[in-house]
Amino acid sequence: MQKMDLADKNPLRIFARDSEGKPVDKRMGLLMSRPGLGKTAILVQIALDNILRGNKVLHVSIGQSLDKTRAWYDDIIKDIFAGVKLDDSKELRDEVLRNRLIMTFKEADFTRPKLEERVNDLVVQDVFMPGIIIIDGYDFENSAAPEIADLKDMADVLGLQIWFSALRHRDDDRISDEGVPAPCHDVGRFFDTVVMIQPEKDQPDLSLVVVKDTIGSVKPGKVLDLDPSTYLAKEA
Amino acid sequence: MSRDLSKVRNIGISAHIDSGKTTLTERILFYTDRIHAIHEVRGKDGVGAKMDSMELEKERGITIASAATNCTWKDLDINIIDTPGHVDFTIEVERALRVLDGAVLILCSVGGVQSQSITVNRQMTRYKVPRIAFINKCDRTGANPARVTQQLREKLDLNALPMQLPIGLEGDMKGVIDIVTMKAVYYEGEFGEKIREDEIPAELRDEAEELYEQLLDAASMFSEELMEAILEGTPTPEMIIEAVRLGTLELGITPVFVGSAYKNKGVQSLLDAVMYYLPCPTDIENIALDLDHDEVEVKVTNNPNDPMVALAFKLEEGRYGQLTYLRTYQGTIKKGDSIINTRTGKKVKVGRLVRMHSDEMEEIQESGAGDIVALFGIDCASGDTFCDDSVNYSMSSMYIPEPVISLAIKPVDNKAQGNMSKALNRFTKEDPTFKTFVDDESNETIISGMGELHLEVYIERMKREYNAEVQVGAPQVSYRETISQRADFDYTHKKQTGGSGQFGRVAGYLEPLEEGDYEFVDNIVGGSIPREFISACDKGFQKSLKKGALAEAPVTGVRVVINDGNSHSVDSSDVAFQLAAVGAFKQGYMKAKPILMEPIMKVSVEGPTEFQGSVMGSLNQRRGMVLGTSEEGNYTVIDAEVPLSEMFGYSTILRSLTQGKAEFTMEFSTFRQVPKNVAEEIVKERLKEKK
Numbered sequence: 010m011q012k013m014d015l016a017d018k019n020p021l022r023i024f025a026r027d028s029e030g031k032p033v034d035k036r037m038g039l040l041m042s043r044p045g046l047g048k049t050a051i052l053v054q055i056a057l058d059n060i061l062r063g064n065k066v067l068h069v070s071i072g073q074s075l076d077k078t079r080a081w082y083d084d085i086i087k088d089i090f091a092g093v094k095l096d097d098s099k100e101l102r103d104e105v106l107r108n109r110l111i112m113t114f115k116e117a118d119f120t121r122p123k124l125e126e127r128v129n130d131l132v133v134q135d136v137f138m139p140g141i142i143i144i145d146g147y148d149f150e151n152s153a154a155p156e157i158a159d160l161k162d163m164a165d166v167l168g169l170q171i172w173f174s175a176l177r178h179r180d181d182d183r184i185s186d187e188g189v190p191a192p193c194h195d196v197g198r199f200f201d202t203v204v205m206i207q208p209e210k211d212q213p214d215l216s217l218v219v220v221k222d223t224i225g226s227v228k229p230g231k232v233l234d235l236d237p238s239t240y241l242a243k244e245a
Numbered sequence: 246m247s248r249d250l251s252k253v254r255n256i257g258i259s260a261h262i263d264s265g266k267t268t269l270t271e272r273i274l275f276y277t278d279r280i281h282a283i284h285e286v287r288g289k290d291g292v293g294a295k296m297d298s299m300e301l302e303k304e305r306g307i308t309i310a311s312a313a314t315n316c317t318w319k320d321l322d323i324n325i326i327d328t329p330g331h332v333d334f335t336i337e338v339e340r341a342l343r344v345l346d347g348a349v350l351i352l353c354s355v356g357g358v359q360s361q362s363i364t365v366n367r368q369m370t371r372y373k374v375p376r377i378a379f380i381n382k383c384d385r386t387g388a389n390p391a392r393v394t395q396q397l398r399e400k401l402d403l404n405a406l407p408m409q410l411p412i413g414l415e416g417d418m419k420g421v422i423d424i425v426t427m428k429a430v431y432y433e434g435e436f437g438e439k440i441r442e443d444e445i446p447a448e449l450r451d452e453a454e455e456l457y458e459q460l461l462d463a464a465s466m467f468s469e470e471l472m473e474a475i476l477e478g479t480p481t482p483e484m485i486i487e488a489v490r491l492g493t494l495e496l497g498i499t500p501v502f503v504g505s506a507y508k509n510k511g512v513q514s515l516l517d518a519v520m521y522y523l524p525c526p527t528d529i530e531n532i533a534l535d536l537d538h539d540e541v542e543v544k545v546t547n548n549p550n551d552p553m554v555a556l557a558f559k560l561e562e563g564r565y566g567q568l569t570y571l572r573t574y575q576g577t578i579k580k581g582d583s584i585i586n587t588r589t590g591k592k593v594k595v596g597r598l599v600r601m602h603s604d605e606m607e608e609i610q611e612s613g614a615g616d617i618v619a620l621f622g623i624d625c626a627s628g629d630t631f632c633d634d635s636v637n638y639s640m641s642s643m644y645i646p647e648p649v650i651s652l653a654i655k656p657v658d659n660k661a662q663g664n665m666s667k668a669l670n671r672f673t674k675e676d677p678t679f680k681t682f683v684d685d686e687s688n689e690t691i692i693s694g695m696g697e698l699h700l701e702v703y704i705e706r707m708k709r710e711y712n713a714e715v716q717v718g719a720p721q722v723s724y725r726e727t728i729s730q731r732a733d734f735d736y737t738h739k740k741q742t743g744g745s746g747q748f749g750r751v752a753g754y755l756e757p758l759e760e761g762d763y764e765f766v767d768n769i770v771g772g773s774i775p776r777e778f779i780s781a782c783d784k785g786f787q788k789s790l791k792k793g794a795l796a797e798a799p800v801t802g803v804r805v806v807i808n809d810g811n812s813h814s815v816d817s818s819d820v821a822f823q824l825a826a827v828g829a830f831k832q833g834y835m836k837a838k839p840i841l842m843e844p845i846m847k848v849s850v851e852g853p854t855e856f857q858g859s860v861m862g863s864l865n866q867r868r869g870m871v872l873g874t875s876e877e878g879n880y881t882v883i884d885a886e887v888p889l890s891e892m893f894g895y896s897t898i899l900r901s902l903t904q905g906k907a908e909f910t911m912e913f914s915t916f917r918q919v920p921k922n923v924a925e926e927i928v929k930e931r932l933k934e935k936k
Contacts, residue, residue, distance in 0.1 A: 074399050075873045075884060111873035118876055130858030136865045
């Protein structure tokens with residue numbers, strides 16, 4: 010199997026193209042879930058999908074160590090490779106290494122100016138030109154709308170995609186008109202795509218539900234199943 | 246005489262350069278009453294601390310070799326194995342880790358967990374060494390032990406458990422609160438030798454109680470007795486100590502202590518902690534390989550009455566001749582015994598047996614299981630196992646990485662020539678990652694090792710200890726060649742020059758080997774190559790691997806399969822088939838699309854965040870691949886993979902780039918294909934040199 014086949018098989022390819030079928034280059038994406046349902050795994054899959062399509066991924070991990078974040082990638086790559094026969098998995102692994110850069114920050118240290126400064130450093134020094142930034146572990150609970158607007162502005166200026174993850178709390182049932190739940194109910198309007206990981210009632214199964222998608226042509230509602238043991242997305 | 250092994254501790258002290266390891270060791274030796282004056286590492290009196298016995302170390306203020314020092318604390322017998330702190334010397338660190346049972350990880354309260362601590366911690370985890378942490382230098386400006394404890398959890402993934410709370414920090418550090426007994430401990434007197442216990446200062450009461458709860462929570466996971474006692478409200482300090490000990494042995498807990506060795510605070514409590522929490526020899530399972538029975542794994546017994554098994558882990562050329570440091574795993578070594586080196590099969594007689602206190606020594610008559618001693622005048626290499634004549638064990642061989650860098654050296658005169666070979670002979674015995682050979686073509690002496698600094702230190706030692714002045718060539722990276730695809734060969738070697746000729750035909754194919762350097766597969770059926778010549782073929786192929794046709798670098802990662810051939814009843818011989826194999830390899834090799842591989846180093850640069858951009862740029866310029874960055878406050882660690890050939894002189898570049906505020910470590914990671922354009926240059930260079 011070739012690398013493009015692998016990209017074409019990735020269930021998360023549904024987010025790769027806009028409603029006219031062109032590759033998405035700018036977007037604010039948001040992935041929400043309760044704790045422990047595999048947010049990071051889905052973000053890593055989105056990252057891998059982008060790498061296979063030739064994008065460079067900057068993975069910003071807030072509050073997690075470099076080694077742990079790297080381990081996420083290693084595990085998921087292993088799971089994906091276990092399922093398919095690849096012509097040269099070593100080469101592909103090297104390709105992931107070349108096209109991914111992980112940055113870790115402490116919770117208190119992460120701000121938009123800082124991120125922008127880092128990204129500029131990367132670009133100016135010709136180290137790395139990200140096409141997509143993954144921000145895992147952003148604290149939505151303690152951040153106000155202007156900060157998100159600021160980050161959206163940055164995505165616009167730099168012309169790239171940013172995917173966030175957000176933690177939902179069981180006992181907070183506030184929700185926006187568009188259906189974006191707390192703690193992001195106030196900032197939902199800044200996002201083009203909002204997706205949730207949802208457990209099935211009384212079952213161990215998980216599924217991916219689209220709340221809104223104004224870029225692509227994905228209709229709201231359940232779109233994909235998640236494998237509860239590997240957290241990998243699969244066709245519903 | 247059988248010793249109570251529960252009263253023995255073989256420990257290592259491991260740390261980042263400048264975390265105060267030598268000072269701490271010095272203080273330990275002081276409190277254990279073996280030496281009476283305290284010298285600083287870079288002491289003004291020029292005497293220098295005890296553990297750094299090599300001249301060079303004194304000058305650089307770092308500890309290079311591991312010496313074993315014995316001391317007594319209360320009724321405990323402690324052997325301290327000093328471990329070097331630079332990554333280039335990891336084979337020494339790893340060998341030291343092999344013989345110790347537990348370790349103290351020293352951290353600087355300001356610098357915290359630095360890259361070297363990460364490397365050493367990884368090695369300790371690999372060898373399953375239980376450890377306790379000591380946060381040193383709490384007297385320094387900016388000391389923050391709580392942050393360091395947090396780093397132990399986050400960066401080293403240890404379940405760090407504070408056992409003490411400092412009373413005051415920086416200039417105000419007065420003592421510590423012992424969380425187990427919930428008492429304040431003060432170190433008074435000129436050298437902090439008088440210990441006074443008191444009530445906890447009121448302002449620290451709440452914080453101490455919080456830590457006590459945390460301690461009970463964590464410790465009770467490892468002891469049901471403690472768990473029950475907590476439920477009944479009657480946990481005793483003894484129960485807590487026992488539970489923490491169990492957790493530490495299982496590598497489930499890393500107890501954390503604080504202090505300042507320089508200011509004589511907390512050292513005695515650390516020694517108590519060594520007694521309470523670190524394992525004795527019988528707590529640890531050590532495995533030997535039985536060479537008489539297919540290298541079956543055997544657990545060593547620690548019983549002094551069983552057959553003797555000991556590992557030589559360190560050689561040292563001292564003032565009094567060659568010293569061999571031994572760790573005994575079972576049985577007893579006595580003066581006058583004959584013991585056998587299981588690697589060479591040679592019998593040697595135990596002459597003088599001594600216990601070392603760095604430069605001073607104490608003559609002893611015998612040494613029992615679990616002990617560490619030194620022998621005089623025994624010829625062996627470090628890593629050798631000694632047994633008595635009833636068993637033939639080898640303490641499992643350690644993984645030894647191949648050298649990645651080499652350079653040519655030339656003695657300046659005749660006298661230096663003799664001294665140089667003496668020195669090289671010694672170094673290769675001491676350090677298996679240090680190799681030397683004479684290049685057939687250039688007649689130059691080549692030394693190779695694990696990094697620039699590694700070789701530099703040996704060149705310095707040659708000059709100082711052996712009076713051998715040498716000229717040094719430019720460092721060369723050790724390249725490798727490998728093949729990228731399968732290719733067939735079918736080669737006939739025929740020579741007819743009157744008398745008996747030479748004839749051999751070898752056919753088969755070469756293919757890339759994922760793991761390992763070389764594999765020979767004999768798929769000959771029907772005797773087209775007679776049995777007796779198969780090993781000659783193997784030999785011929787192995788010969789071909791020494792110099793690849795691409796850049797004359799060693800070839801690795803090749804599987805050779807032979808499946809056909811021909812022989813001649815008169816003209817075939819070992820030599821004929823060896824030459825046929827050489828020809829066959831040559832024929833197949835270029836068709837198998839050989840590629841050039843270079844050593845890639847894992848490089849970790851740490852320093853102030855403001856330099857992040859320029860440091861990344863500098864790594865990028867060196868064909869480096871930045872893997873990630875971790876930012877914490879104003880401090881950033883950058884992880885990258887960079888070809889070794891691009892790292893020469895990087896320390897100077899980094900220093901000027903960051904005003905000397907950043908530092909880096911590097912460690913061999915893997916071999917990777919050299920990009921085409923670079924490879925062409927290298928091939929051209931190498932071929933030009935040969936002309």
